[in-house]
Amino acid sequence: MLKVQNLTKLFEKNRAVSGATFDVARGELICLLGPSGCGKSTLLRMIAGLALPDAGRIDIDGKDVTEAQANRRPTAMVFQSHALWNHMTVAQNVAFGLRVQGLPKPEIAEKVAAALTLVGLDGFARRRPAELSGGQAQRVALARCLVVEPKVLLMDEPFSALDAHLRANLREELKALQRRLRLTTIFVTHDQEEAMELADRIVVMHAGRIEQIGRPGDLYLEPQTLTVARFIGQMNEATVTLKAGRADWLGQPVALPAPDGPVTLLCRPEDLQRDRAGIDVRVTRVIDLGPMIRVTVATDEGAALTWVCGREGQPQTGAPLTLRPSRLLAYRDGQRLGTAAPVANRIMAERV
Amino acid sequence: MTSDANPAGRSGAVRTMHLKENLAGLALVAAPLGLLLVLILLPTVSMVWNTFQVPVEGGTVTGIARYQAFFADSYSVANLRYTLIWTLISCVTALAISLGISLYLRFSEGRIATMIHALSLFPLFVPAIIISYALVRFLGPNGLLQLLLEQVGITGYRTPYLTPIGPFIGFVWENIPLPVLVITAGLSQVSDHAIEAARDLGAGAWRILFEILLPQVHRSLLIAFALIFLGVIGAYTVPYLLGPPAPEMMGVFMQRTLGNLQRPDEAQVQAVILMVLSSIVGGFYIATMLRGEVGRK
Ligand SMILES: Nc1ncnc2c1ncn2[C@@H]1O[C@H](COP(=O)(O)OP(=O)(O)O)[C@@H](O)[C@H]1O
Numbered sequence: 001m002l003k004v005q006n007l008t009k010l011f012e013k014n015r016a017v018s019g020a021t022f023d024v025a026r027g028e029l030i031c032l033l034g035p036s037g038c039g040k041s042t043l044l045r046m047i048a049g050l051a052l053p054d055a056g057r058i059d060i061d062g063k064d065v066t067e068a069q070a071n072r073r074p075t076a077m078v079f080q081s082h083a084l085w086n087h088m089t090v091a092q093n094v095a096f097g098l099r100v101q102g103l104p105k106p107e108i109a110e111k112v113a114a115a116l117t118l119v120g121l122d123g124f125a126r127r128r129p130a131e132l133s134g135g136q137a138q139r140v141a142l143a144r145c146l147v148v149e150p151k152v153l154l155m156d157e158p159f160s161a162l163d164a165h166l167r168a169n170l171r172e173e174l175k176a177l178q179r180r181l182r183l184t185t186i187f188v189t190h191d192q193e194e195a196m197e198l199a200d201r202i203v204v205m206h207a208g209r210i211e212q213i214g215r216p217g218d219l220y221l222e223p224q225t226l227t228v229a230r231f232i233g234q235m236n237e238a239t240v241t242l243k244a245g246r247a248d249w250l251g252q253p254v255a256l257p258a259p260d261g262p263v264t265l266l267c268r269p270e271d272l273q274r275d276r277a278g279i280d281v282r283v284t285r286v287i288d289l290g291p292m293i294r295v296t297v298a299t300d301e302g303a304a305l306t307w308v309c310g311r312e313g314q315p316q317t318g319a320p321l322t323l324r325p326s327r328l329l330a331y332r333d334g335q336r337l338g339t340a341a342p343v344a345n346r347i348m349a350e351r352v
Numbered sequence: 353m354t355s356d357a358n359p360a361g362r363s364g365a366v367r368t369m370h371l372k373e374n375l376a377g378l379a380l381v382a383a384p385l386g387l388l389l390v391l392i393l394l395p396t397v398s399m400v401w402n403t404f405q406v407p408v409e410g411g412t413v414t415g416i417a418r419y420q421a422f423f424a425d426s427y428s429v430a431n432l433r434y435t436l437i438w439t440l441i442s443c444v445t446a447l448a449i450s451l452g453i454s455l456y457l458r459f460s461e462g463r464i465a466t467m468i469h470a471l472s473l474f475p476l477f478v479p480a481i482i483i484s485y486a487l488v489r490f491l492g493p494n495g496l497l498q499l500l501l502e503q504v505g506i507t508g509y510r511t512p513y514l515t516p517i518g519p520f521i522g523f524v525w526e527n528i529p530l531p532v533l534v535i536t537a538g539l540s541q542v543s544d545h546a547i548e549a550a551r552d553l554g555a556g557a558w559r560i561l562f563e564i565l566l567p568q569v570h571r572s573l574l575i576a577f578a579l580i581f582l583g584v585i586g587a588y589t590v591p592y593l594l595g596p597p598a599p600e601m602m603g604v605f606m607q608r609t610l611g612n613l614q615r616p617d618e619a620q621v622q623a624v625i626l627m628v629l630s631s632i633v634g635g636f637y638i639a640t641m642l643r644g645e646v647g648r649k
C-alpha cells in the first residue's frame with residue numbers, strides 16, 4: 001500500500017531523516033516511535049508531501065508520489081494541535097476537503113454527518129472550535145481527515161497534548177475505528193506505551209535512522225540494537241569482558257558463544273528471580289506500583305539493579321537478597337550478539 | 353424557601369458591589385469625559401447648529417438653505433466627489449499593498465523579511481509634510497525619477513505632481529504601516545499547521561488565501577480600512593502640497609474657503625458634510641468592534 005525507500009531529509013547538513021525504508025500493508029497501523037527530535041515528524045511530513053525529501057522514493061498504491069505536492073496525494077494528516085480553522089464551524093471544518101473535491105452539497109452534508117457520527121460528535125456540527133475541549137477538537141480533526149477517505153491516514157502525536165486518562169480512551173476508540181474501517185495508518189508517538197497498545201508493527205527511530213521494525217512483543221523480547229533495548233521498557237545494564245565464551249555479570253557467571261571482547265549485557269527487571277544461587281544484593285528502595293512492586297537493590301560493588309516482583313513476598317528496605325538473571329541480551333558495537341545464559345556460580349560449584 | 357432566600361440576598365450584595373465599582377469607574381473617567389464634552393462636543397454642536405441658521409432681513413431663521421447652496425454649487429460638489437473617490441481608491445490600494453506585504457511576511461523569515469517589515473513601518477515615523485516634499489523632489493518635474501529615466505533613454509515622463517495621482521501616491525505611502533501592523537497580527541493567529549491541514553486536504557494557494565487566511569483577518573482589514581479612510585478624507589498637507597489646484601480635496605477646500613476667501617459660514621457647512629461622511633465610516637468601525645466583542649462572548 002505504502003512503500004518508503006531510502007528516504008532522506010537534510011536540514012542544512014543536519015540529517016533529520018536518513019535512509020528510511022519500510023512498507024505499510026493495507027489496513028495496517030504502523031507506529032513511528034522514538035525520542036523527541038529523532039525525525040519522526042519529518043518522515044511523516046515527507047509522506048504527506050509537506051516536506052520534500054532530498055533522496056529516496058515514496059509509493060502509495062503502486063504510484064510514485066515522491067515529487068507530488070501535498071494537495072495531490074491521497075493522504076490526510078491529523079496534527080498535534082491547533083490545526084482546526086477557528087472561523088469555521090465543526091461541520092464546515094469537516095466539509096472543507098469535500099468542497100475542495102467539488103462534491104455536490106447534499107452529498108457533502110450527508111458525508112459530514114456520517115463522519116461526525118463516526119467520531120462520536122453528533123450534535124456538535126454547529127459549534128466553533130473555540131467551544132470544544134482538546135479531545136473533541138482532535139476528534140473533529142480526525143473526522144476532517146476520514147471524510148475524504150484517504151488511502152493513508154497520518155497522525156503526528158495527535159493525543160500528546162491531552163491528559164493521560166483521555167489519551168487512553170481516545171487511543172482505544174481510534175484502534176477500534178481503524179480496525180473497523182481497515183484504515184492504513186501511520187501514527188507518530190514518543191510514548192512507547194501508546195505505540196505498544198496501538199500498533200500492528202512499530203518502527204523505532206533514533207537520530208534520524210530506523211533502528212528496528214517489528215511487532216510490539218518482538219521489539220520487547222528481541223531488541224536488535226542496544227538503542228532499542230534501552231529505549232523500550234526498563235533494563236539492567238552492565239558492560240563486561242567476554243573471555244572464552246564466559247563473562248561475569250555483576251557477580252553472576254554467564255555463558256555466551258561469541259568471540260572475546262567487551263559485551264554489554266542487559267536484563268529486564270522481571271527476568272531477575274530470587275534464587276539462593278545468585279547475586280548478593282541489598283534492598284535500597286521499594287516502590288508499590290499497585291499490581292506489582294518495583295524494588296531497587298544494590299550489589300556489594302555498589303551497582304544498582306531494578307527488580308519487579310509480585311505483592312506476595314515483598315521485601316523490606318535494607319534486607320539482603322540473592323537475585324539470579326534468567327535471560328540476558330548481549331550487544332557489541334550497538335548490535336545484538338545473542339542471548340547469554342547464566343551458569344552455576346562459584347559457590348554452587350564449590351558445594352558440588 | 354429559606355434556602356432560596358440566602359443566595360438571593362448574596363447576589364443582591366454582589367450587585368451592590370458591582371454598582372460601587374461602576375461608580376468608582378465613572379468617577380475616574382468623569383474628568384476627561386467632562387473635558388471632551390466642553391472642548392469638543394459643545395463647539396461641535398454649536399457649529400452644527402450654526403450651519404442651520406440662515407440670515408434673513410432683520411435676523412436669522414432655521415433652515416437648510418446653506419446646504420442647498422453647497423449642493424447647488426457644481427465646484428463644491430465636484431470637490432466632494434473627488435475627495436470621496438480618491439479617498440476610496442487610496443484606501444483600497446494601501447490595503448491591497450499592505451495585505452501583500454503581510455502575506456509575504458507571514459510566510460518568510462530571515463534578514464530580508466525583517467528588513468521589509470522594518471521598511472514597511474518606516475512611514476510611521478515620517479511626518480506627512482516631509483513625505484510630501486520628498487515625493488515632490490522624487491516625482492516632480494526634473495525630479496530624481498525623471499533624471500534617472502532620461503539616463504536610460506526614456507523621455508516624455510509626465511509627472512504625477514499636481515495631478516490626482518500625486519496625493520494618491522502620498523496617501524498610499526503614508527498608510528502602509530497601520531494595516532501591515534494589524535494584518536500581520538491577524539495572520540500570526542493562523543498556525544502553520546492550520547495552513548498545512550488545508551493544503552493536505554487538497555486546497556491550492558488561492559483557496560487557502562480566500563478561505564483560510566482572509567477570513568481570519570477580515571475584521572482587521574475592516575478596522576484598518578476605517579482608520580485609513582478617516583485619516584485620508586480629512587487630509588490637508590498631502591493634497592495641498594501634491595494635488596492639483598482643482599478639484600480640491602475637502603480639507604484643502606475648507607482651509608481656502610476659511611482663510612483665503614474669508615467665508616467661515618461656508619467652511620462650516622463643508623466641515624459638517626465631511627463630518628457626516630466620517631461618522632458613517634466611524635459608526636461602521638464601532639459596529640465592527642462591537643461585533644468582535646459579542647462574537648468573543
Ligand atoms: N524546519 C526545520 N528546519 C531545520 N531543522 C528542522 C526543521 N524541522 C525539524 N528539524 C530538525 O530535524 C530533526 C528532527 O525533527 P522532527 O522530525 O520534528 O523530530 P520529532 O518529530 O521526532 O520530534 C530535529 O533535530 C529538528 O531540530
Ligand SMILES: [Mg+2]
Pocket residue numbers: 037040041042156157
Ligand atoms: Mg514531532
